[in-house]
Amino acid sequence: MSDGYEILAEKYGYPGSERLKKILKRLMDEEEAEIVASLPSPVADLARKLDKTEDDVNKRLGGLFGKGVVFMTSKGYRPARDILQLHDATASDVRLDYIWGRELLDLWEHFCEAELYPGWAKGIQALEAPVWRIIPARKAVSAGTKLVPSEDLEVMLGKATRFAVVRCSCRRIAGRCDSPLEVCLQLNRAAEYAMARGTGKELTREEALEVLDVAAEAGLIHSVYTGVEVSNVICNCCNDCCVFYYPLLKYGGLDKGVVKSSFRAKVDVASCTGCQTCVDRCPFEAIDMIKVSGEKKLKAQVNTDGCYGCGVCAVGCEAEAIKLVEVGPSGQSSV
Ligand code: SF4
Numbered sequence: 126m127s128d129g130y131e132i133l134a135e136k137y138g139y140p141g142s143e144r145l146k147k148i149l150k151r152l153m154d155e156e157e158a159e160i161v162a163s164l165p166s167p168v169a170d171l172a173r174k175l176d177k178t179e180d181d182v183n184k185r186l187g188g189l190f191g192k193g194v195v196f197m198t199s200k201g202y203r204p205a206r207d208i209l210q211l212h213d214a215t216a217s218d219v220r221l222d223y224i225w226g227r228e229l230l231d232l233w234e235h236f237c238e239a240e241l242y243p244g245w246a247k248g249i250q251a252l253e254a255p256v257w258r259i260i261p262a263r264k265a266v267s268a269g270t271k272l273v274p275s276e277d278l279e280v281m282l283g284k285a286t287r288f289a290v291v292r293c294s295c296r297r298i299a300g301r302c303d304s305p306l307e308v309c310l311q312l313n314r315a316a317e318y319a320m321a322r323g324t325g326k327e328l329t330r331e332e333a334l335e336v337l338d339v340a341a342e343a344g345l346i347h348s349v350y351t352g353v354e355v356s357n358v359i360c361n362c363c364n365d366c367c368v369f370y371y372p373l374l375k376y377g378g379l380d381k382g383v384v385k386s387s388f389r390a391k392v393d394v395a396s397c398t399g400c401q402t403c404v405d406r407c408p409f410e411a412i413d414m415i416k417v418s419g420e421k422k423l424k425a426q427v428n429t430d431g432c433y434g435c436g437v438c439a440v441g442c443e444a445e446a447i448k449l450v451e452v453g454p455s456g457q458s459s460v
Pocket residue numbers: 213292293294295296308309359360361362363366367368369
């Protein structure tokens with residue numbers, strides 16, 4: 126029998142990683158690891174290779190699908206595409222906690238801290254094009270502002286047909302903040318997958334929009350993958366647990382990996398009460414409190430270069446003194 130764990134560790138970019146192998150061993154036994162490492166492959170071939178019945182192999186694959194280890198395609202099962210898909214799919218399933226407690230999540234945390242986060246940041250620093258894009262919070266933009274379709278959450282949801290929400294795997298693993306968990310929004314094919322697995326809760330379009338608003342209120346950044354015409358996942362991320370933002374903030378690479386929205390925050394000094402809420406909420410530390418001549422209280426000031434245009438500050442400003450202002454896709458502006 127070949128070492129399926131090692132083959133998979135290598136496939137996911139971490140050859141010889143004992144930490145990753147511990148995760149794989151928690152998720153599948155030796156035979157299952159060999160099945161997964163052999164995919165894609167017809168069930169009949171797998172059954173022959175392992176000296177099992179096709180029924181047995183199918184049952185094993187069904188169980189692995191339920192755990193998020195393999196995915197169903199029109200041509201049969203395939204393993205998780207990459208380490209992030211394995212991370213997201215296996216760690217979002219709260220049902221596994223009833224069997225294993227935090228064991229799987231702790232194994233992921235050890236692997237992430239020691240290998241995934243530094244490796245991910247290094248990989249991003251070497252990339253030609255960013256992989257992640259920020260969508261502005263809709264309540265941070267002044268009423269009447271015309272948004273481009275790729276930044277308009279209502280348009281994005283208007284084009285989708287199925288909606289589901291799953292738990293955020295990053296916050297379940299890292300647990301470094303108390304931001305809401307049930308805000309990882311899945312659309313279309315991704316929603317169907319989450320519902321078929323039983324990890325997703327189906328939503329109406331209106332409920333999906335509410336999830337996005339709740340996330341922005343909680344200070345989470347709407348984020349999507351770049352390079353896809355239609356985004357099937359709208360992530361709502363924090364800066365202290367997210368597998369994208371946390372390592373890029375810790376090890377560097379944010380500018381390489383993340384596309385800013387076409388907005389930047391701007392403060393109306395006269396309306397600013399100096400409460401500092403926006404300073405605490407900004408995930409990118411782009412706001413300072415400064416002395417303004419003639420004013421007794423310190424006022425908020427946005428460092429435009431450091432602003433990513435997420436709008437989290439504006440959503441939390443009770444005085445409505447900070448808003449997103451459009452600067453265009455180049456990000457160059459006179460704000
Ligand atoms: S990418 Fe963001 S929303 Fe998605 S699982 Fe990670 S923190 Fe949660």
